Amino acid sequence: MRIGLRLLLGFFLVLGLALFVVLRVLLDEVKPGTRLAMEDSLVDAAYTLALLATPDMKAGAIANGSFAQSLQGLNDAQPGANISGFRKDGVDYRIVVADAQGIVRYDSRHEAVGQDFSRWNDVARTLRGEYGARSSPASPYAPDSTVMHVAAPIRDGDRVIGVLSVSRPNARLEPYIQRSETRILRWSWVLLGLSLGIGVLFSWWIASSLSRLRGYANAVARGERVPLPVLGRMSGSTEFSELAQALERMRVQLEDKAYVERYVHTLTHELKSPLAAIRGASELLQEEMPAQDRQRFAGNIQRQAERLHQLVDKLLNLAHVEQMQGLVTREPVNLSALTRELLQRLEPRLRLKSLRVRDALGEGQTVQGDPFLIGQALQNLLDNAIDFSPPHGELEVGLRRDGAWLEWSVRDQGSGIPDYARERIFERFYSLPRGEGQDKGSGLGLCLVQEVSQLHGGELRVENVSESRGCLARWRLPA
Known part of the structure; x- marks a missing residue:
């Protein structure tokens, strides 16, 4: 299971458990809390009304005295109150007054006058001087329709002469409880x-x-x-x-x-051959020999020194490009103009081998990139094409748009890539013979082009031409 899913499940489990506990406590407390609040208000009402009923109770006129007359219209009262969206069109209080024996002497609904309420907790406990309250069904046939009763004593000095009980149906609280x-x-x-x-x-x-x-x-x-x-x-x-x-x-x-270790190893290996040639030639030059041989060995030293110089230069350029994580410079580069400029620089080499150039570059073909790096890459591809071309051959340099890409290509008429070398041409320091009388290259040119291509998000392919002799190098860059 992925870590994201584990975190989500763990978070949801902890949150769900905490929310369940809190929600359960809240829901369990809503109904009791609301009823306790109603009981508290009934206590206030019962004691207030008990004080008002005391004079009539002392005078024995509780049933038809001023107290009873004041409450005569209680059942018909229509408050018309809008309590937070709930309409209240009647008074739910029922007031019952019983004497010291628990016999009902007054009932605001005129239903229980004369009945013995001494067995009910609200009346019995109040007569004993305790707090009296109860919640009981309004009818034995409707056990869920409970009514809350709260009683207050009616006193004559320290003597309890009666009990006033105020009641209210619990069902009146249900809309508020349900909404909460x-x-x-x-x-x-x-x-x-x-x-x-x-x-x-x-x-x-x-x-x-x-x-x-x-x-x-x-x-x-x-x-x-x-x-x-x-x-x-x-x-x-x-x-x-x-x-x-x-x-x-x-x-x-x-x-x-790793970079230093790898380069030290490969550079040491590649320097052995030219250094051995220079050392051998220099030892021979210390001996007496004909002027022609001396000139030949001196030329060999010069060629090997130039090879070392090119090797170090290309190695430094490749090391610089390989260490780059991205392009520092990015600007429009006109591939058509840049290629023609490079061909002008290579004019002496082209003439030396009597090579013709077929120009299919078009005009104004540009890409976004580093002009210096792109120029180095194109220079290496053109150098390879010239080196592997036979004398009096032809190079075809082209540039075409392919959807969102620009494809630069150069084609020579050489012998192509041998089968054994096709998978190794991009390896560092791997080089093929470059024709009769020419030394092997450094083996770093195509590596450099590959690195520059990756920095620019391009694709490089070097393959043999199937219909005739020669090799075709194609470099695709985002237009």
């Missing part, structure tokens, strides 16, 4: 969805950052030239960016070490 529970559930789902979205975002960020760093490390391990991954604004100066910088420093140090 609905709102809690709705916002819980919103919170869950929002938290899930944040969890997905952070899980994606972590997984994406790790994936980019992993891809970068794998690409470096494969020897590819890749830039340090951009982790985005969310990463900031977090451990991910620090890890990326640490990977980059490690890559640079490892590549530098």
